[in-house]
Every structure is written in C-alpha cells, then in structure tokens.
Amino acid sequence: MNKQPFILDFDKNKHAVLEPNHDQEPFQFHPRLLYAFVPEKEINAFLDHHFHRTLGEFESCSFNPKIYEVQINNEFFTFCQAPLGAPAAVQLLEWLIAYGVEKVLTIGTAGALVDLPENAMLLPTRAIRDEGTSFHYMNPGQLVELDSIFLKEVEKILVELNIEYDEITTWTTDGFFRETPKKVAANFPEQSNSSPLRKCPKP
Structure with a gap:
C-alpha cells in the first residue's frame, strides 16, 4: 500500500472480506x-x-x-x-x-448545467469522476469512458426508434450542493455537462 490518499490506493484484488453472495440466497x-x-x-x-x-x-x-x-x-x-x-x-x-x-x-x-427541454434524451459517453465509489473499482483518473461496444448497441436502437438524443459527458459527485462555480469552470469550460456532441439523424 502506498502513502498516497487512501481513496487513490486502488487494490486490484477482486476478493473482498465480505462477498455480495455471502448469504447464499437461492436467486438466479x-x-x-x-x-x-x-x-x-x-x-x-x-x-x-x-x-x-x-x-x-x-x-x-x-x-x-x-x-x-x-x-x-x-x-x-x-x-x-x-x-x-x-x-x-x-x-x-x-x-x-x-x-x-x-x-x-x-x-x-439527471440535472444539467444548461436549460434543456423536459424529457430530453441524454446518452452519457464518459464521466468526470467526482465521487468515491468508482475509485474502489478502477485505477485513479479524472475520466472514465463508456464501453464502446455497448454504447454502439444503444445508439443503434435509439436511431431505429427515431429517438433524438444528445451524447454527453456526465459529472459524478458525492456533494450534490458542492458543484461550485470554480469546479464548473474547471471541468466544463462551456459551462455545461450536457453540451450536445451529436444528435441522431431524423429520417
């Protein structure tokens, strides 16, 4: 174990002291x-x-x-x-x-940092990591990218259903009321965590 902050000390061992199936429930x-x-x-x-x-x-x-x-x-x-x-x-x-x-x-x-119409469809393609949970499952880093194969499956279905959507970067946080102006400016220069990158085409 390193001397760095505990949250950044990622352990690749997949076996925990308490496993999620420790009760041996009869579910499948x-x-x-x-x-x-x-x-x-x-x-x-x-x-x-x-x-x-x-x-x-x-x-x-x-x-x-x-x-x-x-x-x-x-x-x-x-x-x-x-x-x-x-x-x-x-x-x-x-x-x-x-x-x-x-x-x-x-x-x-989800909330957004810009005005959006009600029920807008947003498809996260990556996330800025500002919570602690993900650091127990993968190496430290600022960003995580969504699995591209699964993402393409979702995109294909949205297009087939003729549903317009925006691909976005989302922002994970443990501090709901601590998204300060300084953090917004640092992470989203365009003042938005929902700036559309691409919309699915209309037929």
Missing part, C-alpha cells in the same frame, strides 16, 4: 438488467403495462426493492429500482451480479 436472475433510477410510481406504471413476476427482494436498513422478471416480446430480463447515491446503487448492483446479472442498462433522470 436473468443476465440482462434494466436498472432504473426513477420514482416508485414510475416503476409501478411500467410494471402495469408488462407481464412480470417477483423474483426476490434486496434487504437493507433503508431501501428494500423487489427484483422483477419482465417479459416483453417473449424476451425476459431482470428489472429493479435503483437507490440514489453511488455507494448504495453499486452495493445493490454487485448483489444482482452475484446472482446472475451480466449486462446492465441504466436509465434515470
């Missing part, structure tokens, strides 16, 4: 997961329109979401509401992966 979730950072009413509205069943429940001291199997067009996938905050969200995600999840599509809402 579908490999594909839709991980939704949305209110519970949106979760219920989605489930009202699709065949589903409950596969299990994640238990914690403050957030106990149900894990669902959803069927659309004879395709099955895992569906779960995600908690707010990287530590809680990743804890639940690790648990889901331990019981079968392999591929994750995350949806949700």
